[in-house]
Amino acid sequence: MKKLTLEELKKIKEKAQAELQARTSEGKDKIVVHMGTCGIAAGARETLLAILDEIEKRNLQNVVVTQAGCIGLCEYEPLISVQKVGSPKVLYKYVTPEKARKIIVQHVINGQIVMEDVLSSE
Amino acid sequence: MPKRAHILICAGAACISAGEESFKSALEKELKNANIFEEVKIIETGCFGTCDLGPVMVIYPEGIFYIHLKPQDAKDIVQEHLLKGRIVERLLVKEVELKKPLPNINELPFFKNQVRIALRNVGFIDPLNIEEYIARDGYSALGKVLTEMKPEEVIDEIKKSGLRGRGGAGFPTGLKWELGRKAKGDEKYIICNADEGDPGAFMDRSILEGDPHSVIEGMLIGAYAIGAKKGFIYIRAEYPLAIKRLTYALEQAKSYGLLGENILGTDFSFDIEIRIGAGAFVCGEETALIASVEGKRGMPRPRPPFPVNSGLWGKPTVINNVETWANIPEIILKGANWFSSLGTEKSKGTKVFALAGKINMTGLIEVPMGITLKEIVYDIGGGIPGGKKFKAVQIGGPAGGCIPAEYLDTPVDYESITSLGAIMGSGGLIVMDEDNCMVDVAKFFLSFTQDESCGKCVPCRVGTKRMLEILDKITDGKGEMRDLEELEELAKVVRNTSLCGLGKGAPNPVLTTLRYFRDEYIAHIRDKKCPAKVCTKLIHYEVIREECKKCSICFRNCPVGAIFKDYDGTYVIDQEKCTKCGICFQVCPFKAIKKE
Numbered sequence: 001m002k003k004l005t006l007e008e009l010k011k012i013k014e015k016a017q018a019e020l021q022a023r024t025s026e027g028k029d030k031i032v033v034h035m036g037t038c039g040i041a042a043g044a045r046e047t048l049l050a051i052l053d054e055i056e057k058r059n060l061q062n063v064v065v066t067q068a069g070c071i072g073l074c075e076y077e078p079l080i081s082v083q084k085v086g087s088p089k090v091l092y093k094y095v096t097p098e099k100a101r102k103i104i105v106q107h108v109i110n111g112q113i114v115m116e117d118v119l120s121s122e
Numbered sequence: 123m124p125k126r127a128h129i130l131i132c133a134g135a136a137c138i139s140a141g142e143e144s145f146k147s148a149l150e151k152e153l154k155n156a157n158i159f160e161e162v163k164i165i166e167t168g169c170f171g172t173c174d175l176g177p178v179m180v181i182y183p184e185g186i187f188y189i190h191l192k193p194q195d196a197k198d199i200v201q202e203h204l205l206k207g208r209i210v211e212r213l214l215v216k217e218v219e220l221k222k223p224l225p226n227i228n229e230l231p232f233f234k235n236q237v238r239i240a241l242r243n244v245g246f247i248d249p250l251n252i253e254e255y256i257a258r259d260g261y262s263a264l265g266k267v268l269t270e271m272k273p274e275e276v277i278d279e280i281k282k283s284g285l286r287g288r289g290g291a292g293f294p295t296g297l298k299w300e301l302g303r304k305a306k307g308d309e310k311y312i313i314c315n316a317d318e319g320d321p322g323a324f325m326d327r328s329i330l331e332g333d334p335h336s337v338i339e340g341m342l343i344g345a346y347a348i349g350a351k352k353g354f355i356y357i358r359a360e361y362p363l364a365i366k367r368l369t370y371a372l373e374q375a376k377s378y379g380l381l382g383e384n385i386l387g388t389d390f391s392f393d394i395e396i397r398i399g400a401g402a403f404v405c406g407e408e409t410a411l412i413a414s415v416e417g418k419r420g421m422p423r424p425r426p427p428f429p430v431n432s433g434l435w436g437k438p439t440v441i442n443n444v445e446t447w448a449n450i451p452e453i454i455l456k457g458a459n460w461f462s463s464l465g466t467e468k469s470k471g472t473k474v475f476a477l478a479g480k481i482n483m484t485g486l487i488e489v490p491m492g493i494t495l496k497e498i499v500y501d502i503g504g505g506i507p508g509g510k511k512f513k514a515v516q517i518g519g520p521a522g523g524c525i526p527a528e529y530l531d532t533p534v535d536y537e538s539i540t541s542l543g544a545i546m547g548s549g550g551l552i553v554m555d556e557d558n559c560m561v562d563v564a565k566f567f568l569s570f571t572q573d574e575s576c577g578k579c580v581p582c583r584v585g586t587k588r589m590l591e592i593l594d595k596i597t598d599g600k601g602e603m604r605d606l607e608e609l610e611e612l613a614k615v616v617r618n619t620s621l622c623g624l625g626k627g628a629p630n631p632v633l634t635t636l637r638y639f640r641d642e643y644i645a646h647i648r649d650k651k652c653p654a655k656v657c658t659k660l661i662h663y664e665v666i667r668e669e670c671k672k673c674s675i676c677f678r679n680c681p682v683g684a685i686f687k688d689y690d691g692t693y694v695i696d697q698e699k700c701t702k703c704g705i706c707f708q709v710c711p712f713k714a715i716k717k718e
Contacts, residue, residue, distance in 0.1 A: 003379030003384065003385075003386075003387065004378050004379045004380065004386060004387075005386060005387045006265050006269060006386050006387065009256065009261060009262075009265060009386065012253055012256050012257075013256050013257055013259075013262070015253070016253040016254060016256055016257030017257040019253075019254075019257065020247075020254060020257045020258070022124075022125055022126075022127070022128045022163070022182060022183060023128050023130075023182040023183065023246070024182070024183060024185075025182075025183035025184065025185070028183075032207070033207075034207075035205055035206045035207055036206055037206075040205070040206075048126075048161075049161075052124055052126055052161060055124050056124045064126075064183040065126045066126070066127075066183060066184060066207060067204070067205065067206060067207035068206075068207035068208075069206045069207050069208045070206075
């Protein structure tokens with residue numbers, strides 16, 4: 001490997017910092033995928049994978065994805081909730097992988113709630 | 123695929139010996155079984171500091187802290203936490219008083235009350251990945267000094283910060299560098315002293331295992347400041363994991379061009395080599411260490427000349443301890459004013475301590491100077507286990523001293539600790555409770571230094587031996603009152619006339635225990651009693667006739683057949699045969715055996 005210059009050091013830093021971002025959830029948009037047994041049976045795994053895929057494709061740095069258990073609304077699974085920084089939490093119902101991709105583009109990136117899929121909002 | 127969770131598993135030596143490796147492979151297997159191996163990232167980090175709770179790990183982004191992990195726990199963590207988002211409550215830390223589980227790593231009092239500078243990355247990054255270090259501002263300080271600062275400005279900054287040597291003596295680092303820069307000679311050396319040998323101390327090992335690049339960067343900055351081209355890290359062979367990670371880090375730094383010729387495109391060149399010591403305690407003394415690096419027998423020599431003028435192969439050499447080097451990059455990046463805002467008037471910044479002994483949270487902590495011993499023992503360390511009474515804290519290793527309960531409010535800084543007869547030392551902190559005999563403690567430390575004495579000078583070689591003989595006499599119940607005076611006089615002679623720090627410090631445990639716990643010595647000598655019931659020659663076991671239920675458990679468990687049945691069926695201990703092993707005392711279900 002050739003010698004690093006100061007500029008290259010900075011580039012490595014930026015790239016690696018993005019990676020380390022995964023170790024903090026402060027000041028980030030949160031997507032929670034509800035993955036109780038009911039959620040998984042309804043296809044929450046595929047939804048989660050679609051969300052991760054979309055985040056990677058669009059290189060979204062400021063989003064954390066976590067998982068949560070059943071909240072008792074098994075009928076509406078797969079459920080996901082989206083909370084942008086400073087905005088109320090929005091719970092989406094029947095989130096198929098396609099809907100998940102749409103929610104990411106429309107809500108997470110552009111800040112427009114996808115009204116037709118909303119189950120409730122704070 | 124982006125990783126939705128980062129699992130940081132502590133791979134410090136303590137967690138590894140507690141079974142970290144088998145847990146990690148079980149976790150990987152479960153992740154693969156659940157088909158989510160690709161979605162998470164497992165990172166083995168350096169020591170978290172919570173060694174008592176090991177093996178431990180944190181799952182980010184939530185920051186959930188799991189403890190006492192066993193391979194069979196892996197399934198629950200994967201199935202519950204990572205798949206369903208349900209925290210596995212039984213693996214959380216329970217707050218001692220509230221009995222309430224504390225899920226988040228940042229809520230723990232142990233972490234909340236710390237200020238981490240030297241340990242800034244330990245437990246948070248992968249020590250085998252230089253890019254994670256770079257992401258946390260690593261090598262930015264090096265970039266700054268090489269492009270924006272003159273060597274003199276670097277020295278000024280370190281001087282202004284008030285940083286003092288963390289190896290124990292507390293010599294101002296900036297001043298040492300200035301002397302090194304001014305010393306005549308075109309060939310100069312930098313040495314990192316990683317020969318950590320105090321019983322119970324593992325600060326330097328944890329830094330080298332968890333964040334080796336911070337030490338390398340510190341040495342690079344020091345080399346630039348004094349004009350050295352070559353550096354050595356002297357580390358003991360008993361630290362195989364630290365050596366492995368350090369070797370790896372050095373190779374990485376070389377392959378990135380951060381060590382070698384023309385670093386970061388400038389005309390500054392520097393290289394580092396590792397020297398492995400055979401683990402002689404005296405080699406932590408700088409002149410003995412230098413002799414050992416040169417390939418000679420590790421023995422100290424009189425100073426002056428000091429190593430800054432005539433060190434390695436007679437050339438000017440700046441030698442600093444691991445923790446000191448790890449502080450340097452942060453001081454350069456955040457500035458001397460920031461660093462000197464922490465701590466007390468004469469002791470700036472923070473200090474890393476290894477907590478050991480009778481304390482709930484044994485482990486590694488970094489606290490601002492000036493914090494009181496009470497805060498360390500109770501707020502961070504969680505107090506004494508089993509509701510026992512605090513007795514003393516031994517600070518500074520075998521050359522340090524015992525500080526009793528009445529000085530618990532003493533601020534921890536170089537001057538205050540020295541005024542109590544102990545030393546700051548490298549940061550070993552051993553807590554003792556009412557069950558510790560202070561004469562026995564003094565004997566333990568003295569037998570350590572006596573063993574490690576290199577034998578070059580008479581006061582240390584002979585003096586410590588004679589002192590130890592007196593202590594043996596006292597704990598055997600053969601002591602006389604004049605032994606105390608002789609012990610004190612000998613201790614002062616050894617302290618004042620020994621060649622190096624080992625001999626000068628060796629009497630400290632004896633002197634401090636004589637100063638603060640003289641009544642315990644007197645009890646051993648005059649009453650032939652050990653108040654803490656530790657010294658076996660001074661205790662004896664006896665069956666309380668009225669309490670004895672004649673169950674024969676003591677009789678059956680005595681390993682030397684010293685217990686026999688009396689005319690009425692109660693048991694009696696034959697004091698001639700008894701070896702005072704204490705087994706009968708432990709096994710008696712009716713507490714019918716007394717220990718005196």
